Ligand SMILES: Nc1ncnc2c1ncn2[C@@H]1O[C@H](COP(=O)(O)OP(=O)(O)O)[C@@H](O)[C@H]1O
């Protein structure tokens with residue numbers, strides 16, 4: 001009798017494999033970071049072969065740490081950084097170019113050109129739920145086909161495959177060039193700008209406008225069903241692969257946000273607030289995007305409104321890696337605690353332009369309000385506060401779209417160990433912030449999708465039962481200060497605009 005479900009979580013900065021038991025508790029984790037490649041300003045790439053090698057190694061590592069055999073694993077789910085785009089050769093399994101990461105802004109010109117075609121912005125928003133922005137996969141595929149020697153001819157000859165990291169990991173896990181499955185799920189497909197949100201099928205007109213041959217596109221299956229088995233030679237050999245969810249949708253599922261009106265915020269490289277809107281596809285009037293939340297087997301599709309924020313935890317990394325101001329991410333809290341407030345400084349990290357609710361690719365980062373008074377502690381605070389202010393902006397947009405103010409916010413991700421940030425988040429939102437016992441909700445959500453498909457868990461009710469609160473932060477800031485701080489932040493944001501001039 002199998003005791004565990006595995007999840008491979010292919011994130012922006014690392015890949016981990018986790019094993020969960022029936023209560024949703026973590027049994028083992030094995031994790032490896034991969035290189036962040038910045039070939040020029042605004043470009044971000046990953047080596048997809050390094051990522052696949054890490055996925056394999058962590059699958060073996062997690063089994064070893066749990067002292068478990070493959071026979072004890074009922075199913076495996078895959079979850080992934082979304083949008084990150086790879087094109088590879090179906091016969092050799094070799095990528096034609098590095099994976100272009102979701103934060104990368106090189107497709108700015110392509111996106112502007114698409115906007116100038118018939119229907120422009122509105123056509124994309126209505127069909128795909130997305131604003132025209134550099135964030136999404138379709139224009140990245142076009143960039144590769146336009147810029148890599150011979151790629152377009154090879155793609156048109158049917159030799160090349162496109163996938164996000166879910167598809168790349170699944171294809172390799174199921175045999176690669178020897179019969180690997182070329183599949184994705186609607187949560188990932190809804191981030192490509194190529195999928196019709198209503199039919200959950202690729203939109204041939206949009207693919208044709210981007211010059212992307214249909215033969216490159218993976219088959220779209222549900223988020224929870226048995227797609228195939230792990231190749232026999234690999235770690236987890238023979239285990240059914242039965243769940244795929246983009247990482248933010250996986251976290252929403254793992255947080256048990258299963259009813260309309262329930263929302264979570266994940267604090268990782270970026271922040272992503274998702275509000276379950278049920279089977280209703282709500283188009284935002286306030287700068288949010290509409291996305292598939294999950295589709296469990298043949299059940300109706302569940303949609304979400306999403307506020308995507310490009311830079312939050314990665315600002316802490318930037319302070320560590322580019323400035324050397326801290327030696328570990330945790331150290332930022334120590335510095336921030338040396339002062340009472342931000343000393344008047346605000347840091348708007350528009351490193352990839354601004355995502356929700358602005359969608360300004362012409363924006364770049366600023367620090368404003370500097371005086372001789374400002375010290376390292378104030379800057380550390382400004383860095384942490386940037387995450388909380390950006391979250392407030394997307395939650396304000398969500399409240400405006402739904403007409404029902406959020407009462408509490410469930411949180412997860414790497415930054416939620418930061419107590420000062422979580423308290424400031426509650427203060428600046430004016431609502432309570434709640435962290436669950438299992439904060440690894442991304443991997444857990446993918447495990448649930450896989451486990452439900454093979455009967456390891458019976459129904460979504462099991463997910464609700466397993467969810468438990470660990471800690472809650474309640475708002476303590478007075479209204480006048482809260483709104484003054486937020487006004488200053490909004491003013492700081494305006495200073496980022498119009499920096500990059502379009503080619
Ligand atoms: N104590 C901390 N305080 C603030 N930020 C932190 C802390 N610990 C980790 N982080 C940030 O959290 C992020 C990692 O979170 P994680 O959820 O693993 O990211 P991802 O899934 O995007 O790879 C990093 O960007 C890191 O800077």
Ligand SMILES: O=P(O)(O)OC[C@H](O)CO
Nearest residue numbers: 011012081082268269270
């Ligand atoms: O891997 P994460 O946690 O940084 O998430 C990245 C998002 O999926 C990008 O849309």
